[in-house]
Amino acid sequence: MPIEITRTDDPGLAARLIANDRGAYVMGGGTGLMRRIHEGDQAVRHLILLSGPRLRQIAPERGGFFIGAQASMADVLAAPEARALHQPAASVGAPALRNMATVGGNLFARPPYGDLTTALLALDAEAVTASGSGEDRRPLALLLEDRTTRRLVLGVFVPDQGGARLHYTKMTRSHPRGASIVTVAASLARSGGRVTMARVAFGGLAGAPFRASGVERALTGGPLGSETIATAAERIGDGITPMSDALASGWYRLEMAKIHLRRLLGTAQGSPS
Amino acid sequence: MTTPVHFTHNGRPVSLFTEAGESLLSLLRLKLGDQTPKYGCGQGGCGACSVRIDGQLRLACLTLAETVDGAEVETVAALSAPNLDPLQEAFMDHFAAQCGYCTPGMIVAARTLLDTNPRPSRDEVIEAISGNLCRCTGYEPIIDAILAVAAQEVSA
Numbered sequence: 001m002p003i004e005i006t007r008t009d010d011p012g013l014a015a016r017l018i019a020n021d022r023g024a025y026v027m028g029g030g031t032g033l034m035r036r037i038h039e040g041d042q043a044v045r046h047l048i049l050l051s052g053p054r055l056r057q058i059a060p061e062r063g064g065f066f067i068g069a070q071a072s073m074a075d076v077l078a079a080p081e082a083r084a085l086h087q088p089a090a091s092v093g094a095p096a097l098r099n100m101a102t103v104g105g106n107l108f109a110r111p112p113y114g115d116l117t118t119a120l121l122a123l124d125a126e127a128v129t130a131s132g133s134g135e136d137r138r139p140l141a142l143l144l145e146d147r148t149t150r151r152l153v154l155g156v157f158v159p160d161q162g163g164a165r166l167h168y169t170k171m172t173r174s175h176p177r178g179a180s181i182v183t184v185a186a187s188l189a190r191s192g193g194r195v196t197m198a199r200v201a202f203g204g205l206a207g208a209p210f211r212a213s214g215v216e217r218a219l220t221g222g223p224l225g226s227e228t229i230a231t232a233a234e235r236i237g238d239g240i241t242p243m244s245d246a247l248a249s250g251w252y253r254l255e256m257a258k259i260h261l262r263r264l265l266g267t268a269q270g271s272p273s
Numbered sequence: 274m275t276t277p278v279h280f281t282h283n284g285r286p287v288s289l290f291t292e293a294g295e296s297l298l299s300l301l302r303l304k305l306g307d308q309t310p311k312y313g314c315g316q317g318g319c320g321a322c323s324v325r326i327d328g329q330l331r332l333a334c335l336t337l338a339e340t341v342d343g344a345e346v347e348t349v350a351a352l353s354a355p356n357l358d359p360l361q362e363a364f365m366d367h368f369a370a371q372c373g374y375c376t377p378g379m380i381v382a383a384r385t386l387l388d389t390n391p392r393p394s395r396d397e398v399i400e401a402i403s404g405n406l407c408r409c410t411g412y413e414p415i416i417d418a419i420l421a422v423a424a425q426e427v428s429a
């Protein structure tokens with residue numbers, strides 16, 4: 001069946017098209033969508049090429065900074081405001097892919113992809129979505145959990161992190177770059193030797209990237225000691241089904257998630273905040 | 274549904290019709306007859322179709338043809354006219370090509386690196402070609418060839 005293409009600079013129109021037709025997809029860099037088309041995926045029937053200056057913008061906004069949905073990983077890497085996201089953006093694909101892959105597309109990438117999204121969850125980012133002719137904001141985690149409503153994402157808002165620091169690691173089979181076996185992003189705030197806030201997200205592990213609330217609870221309140229870290233790592237599997245694919249079994253992914261969380265927090269132990 | 278697209282192909286303005294959903298790679302190879310970008314995996318995983326769009330390294334197989342309207346598209350063919358690019362010479366000297374299928378993508382990726390970073394470290398070369406698979410050489414001759422050209426161009 002031929003694919004229909006709509007070019008528009010009206011976010012309202014794009015939002016209505018994707019809300020009302022499950023075969024309609026907004027195009028980011030196309031690294032996921034074009035792949036599906038090549039594979040003969042008949043579900044992709046209508047591509048919407050949306051343009052507009054806000055969609056590629058990366059700029060400070062009150063209380064944080066905004067990244068447009070169509071900013072590429074390369075755009076993120078070139079933006080000093082988005083420094084917190086440089087390590088995660090650099091871990092996506094290879095140079096040509098980073099020139100194409102967008103932030104908006106990463107939110108809906110097929111597992112095990114979604115590395116930048118994993119970091120955005122740990123940074124407590126909000127999804128800025130189109131609503132009528134205006135904008136709406138909701139926690140990114142809620143957007144990712146709600147699989148029934150298809151929303152047009154205009155961008156993400158990353159709040160100022162205060163004293164919290166992001167720790168990030170990604171395990172791959174091929175080097176220097178490859179698809180995730182597991183991606184771990186942990187944002188920790190500490191005061192007086194205690195962890196006062198922990199946001200921990202995993203990608204590549206179980207479908208879409210998610211926040212691990214059991215891990216966060218186990219880490220919060222006390223010092224970041226080896227015992228606390230070990231207890232927290234045992235909570236990663238709570239309420240999830242680790243995914244199996246050609247790269248790794250679910251069992252292996254979960255074991256690797258525990259090891260890499262322990263290592264990541266082990267290095268955080270020694271760092272100043 | 275066909276749509277007209279106008280763009281520059283290796284410095285030459287071209288206008289043609291694209292089918293909806295068609296990739297830039299298919300446009301280049303089948304409609305323009307430029308067979309230098311290769312069809313490898315069609316999934317962005319091998320880098321054999323690497324081209325430059327407005328100077329940026331891209332994967333032609335994952336680029337929707339309509340999106341290059343108004344852009345400058347460059348394939349490896351642009352680098353070898355009238356003389357071979359020093360990278361092409363170096364690939365021969367260092368036995369960096371065996372079957373040759375990955376070579377056009379490798380050269381475009383390497384040229385893009387050297388244009389922006391004339392003195393790359395070995396790790397930067399590895400990163401620059403990390404999206405390009407080679408199943409013959411084991412990569413070492415390719416890395417050596419790129420580093421040799423960098424040394425030569427910087428001293429020249």
Ligand SMILES: Cc1cc2nc3c(=O)[nH]c(=O)nc-3n(C[C@H](O)[C@H](O)[C@H](O)COP(=O)(O)OP(=O)(O)OC[C@H]3O[C@@H](n4cnc5c(N)ncnc54)[C@H](O)[C@@H]3O)c2cc1C
Nearest residue numbers: 028029030031032033093101102104105109114115153317
């Ligand atoms: C070879 C290869 C390697 C890769 N490596 C990685 C990797 O290391 N890490 C990683 O995270 N990913 C990786 N990916 C997956 C993918 O490239 C990235 O996740 C990328 O960020 C997807 O963005 P895109 O703009 O190309 O998405 P597209 O293909 O354009 O879109 C993907 C999905 O998101 C939807 N979408 C896009 N924009 C919006 C919007 N504004 N509002 C609502 N929906 C939207 C689309 O409709 C579609 O469903 C890889 C892909 C390939 C082909």
